[in-house]
Amino acid sequence: MDPMKFSQRVLDWFDAHGRKQLPWKENPTPYRVWVSEIMLQQTQVATVIPYYERFMVRFPDIRALADAEQDEVLRLWAGLGYYARARYLHQAAQILHERYDSQMPLDIAALQELPGIGRSTAGAILALAAGQRQPILDGNVKRLLARFKAVDGWPGQSRVQAALWELAEHFMPVQRIADYTQAVMDLGAIVCIPHQPHCEICPLVEDCVAFAQKRQADFPAPKPRRELPVRAIQMLLVRTDNNEVLLERRPPAGIWGGLWSFPECPIGVDVADWCRERLGLTVTVEPPWGVMRHGFSHFHLDITPVPVMVAEPSSIVMEEEGFVWYNEGYSASRGMAAPVRRLLAVLVNKIV
DNA sequence: AAAACGGGGGG
């Protein structure tokens, strides 16, 4: 299909049916587009909007984000998941502040140097905020192109990915690149959806190879799956008779990096001994709660919550950095992963 | 309860 015809159909559809009321589309500066693209990598539009608006009120520009404490950035991100992305965003803002006078360089190579920005995100920023002719290849576009040209194979394979980039470049128009970029993403998100796509209203249906072969469901090929291993840990719900609960900040990288969580003790280790040695606390160990299974992309985590009561009067002060005695009212002030927040909510309910 | 989903960093 002629690229001009392809983009014209996509743009005509967009003019009639595209989403135009999104917060990041009003005043689409490079910074605002960047933040929206990072949030949208992991979460659907409807969920992102309130997070995006809160984030923009608190961090209206790169300077504000660069000056913030990581803790506060993570707090506003908490619940969105993929916390490494929030850390990269924050790091990148600091780099921009130091090296680029708090401006985003409107250059594809310079953008890709920044942590958390790859080819597709860099392309989206430049196309949407600067009108540069750059291709994008997010999940929506991958699916649309894979179907349109019946591209076989899982897009995680570099050969397949390269073929899709080739197509993305091929179909890019010369005019209205910002609208086109938004349009292909919207078309993938609204019409060419993962299951039971709405081919009957698709502007590209006449020339879609997958549709012609009635093989829409075959593209893109799914990621080959593997059995997920299971890890198990104990989370210690350490509380005092003042109803304070001990939280520990997790190491800066890795799972839930930089977020607040309960102290973790390996399965099989004696909890009272562990508390004495690692926390300097004498505790009374109570019966464990039922196991909570938490799914990650590479393993399952079986969490055994073990409530323990600090045996001594609660005058204990942890001087060590990275610990905090939580009490009610702190809830909004710490970034916590979802299962930790759920556990804490249950615990607070019990002790109130 | 299980499966689907996405883009980028790092080895």
Place this chain on the structure above:
DNA sequence: CCCCCAGTTTT
């Protein structure tokens, strides 16, 4: 290149 990274939404 392939593997690692998380949590919400959908089935």
